[in-house]
Amino acid sequence: MKAKKAIKKLKKAQLSLSDVVGQWSDLGSEARDLLSAAGESVKRALVLIDTGGSGAATEATTGRTGKRRSAPVKRPRKTAFSEERKRKLSLAAKRRWAAAKRRGARTLAG
Numbered sequence: 001m002k003a004k005k006a007i008k009k010l011k012k013a014q015l016s017l018s019d020v021v022g023q024w025s026d027l028g029s030e031a032r033d034l035l036s037a038a039g040e041s042v043k044r045a046l047v048l049i050d051t052g053g054s055g056a057a058t059e060a061t062t063g064r065t066g067k068r069r070s071a072p073v074k075r076p077r078k079t080a081f082s083e084e085r086k087r088k089l090s091l092a093a094k095r096r097w098a099a100a101k102r103r104g105a106r107t108l109a110g
Contacts, residue, residue, distance in 0.1 A: 003049055004021055007106050010049070011046065014042040017038055017039040018039055019037055020035055096108060
């Protein structure tokens with residue numbers, strides 16, 4: 001789901017929760033607490049999505065610090081084949097083509 005759509009749905013959910021808590025005066029304290037907690041969770045989710053999920057926003061909204069992952073180790077990229085390997089592959093391909101031509105084939109598969 002795209003962030004814009006998620007924000008729209010979360011705002012709608014937050015509005016619905018606040019309406020229920022505000023309109024129903026005969027709610028029990030337990031139900032009111034649960035709905036309030038759900039509203040706070042939706043509020044924190046909105047803040048996280050709006051800020052792009054940064055660690056500072058997480059700490060500010062939840063009051064907790066999260067463990068940060070270490071950056072992945074960048075390994076040097078190897079070339080697909082060494083020069084010697086390329087030469088050996090080329091010679092093998094030439095041998096296969098020569099054998100195929102002796103058989104009268106126009107392609108290696110034929």
